[in-house]
Amino acid sequence: MVTLEYNGIEALIGIFLPPVIDLVNTHVADTRIRYIISLLIALAIGFVLSLGQLTVTDVLGSAAIVFAAAQSAYKLYWEKSEPRAKLKTRLTSN
Numbered sequence: 104m105v106t107l108e109y110n111g112i113e114a115l116i117g118i119f120l121p122p123v124i125d126l127v128n129t130h131v132a133d134t135r136i137r138y139i140i141s142l143l144i145a146l147a148i149g150f151v152l153s154l155g156q157l158t159v160t161d162v163l164g165s166a167a168i169v170f171a172a173a174q175s176a177y178k179l180y181w182e183k184s185e186p187r188a189k190l191k192t193r194l195t196s197n
Contacts, residue, residue: 117172
């Protein structure tokens with residue numbers, strides 16, 4: 104039986120996070136603020152994933168994995184993808 108360790112779950116969540124972060128940042132123009140928002144989302148997810156063992160190291164470690172996976176997925180796929188372009192078109196037309 105294959106089980107995902109915490110790091111695997113964190114990375115998996117991070118991979119699917121860019122569309123969510125894009126939705127949250129729809130009306131934010133400043134890239135620095137967008138970056139801070141993505142950090143805060145990763146930190147919140149890291150906190151939730153570390154509820155069983157709430158230490159600063161566990162929370163920050165989980166958040167770092169989520170953030171790194173989200174940034175990688177964004178840069179490698181989501182940034183120039185067709186689904187993102189369609190999402191942007193729908194959001195700006197409303």
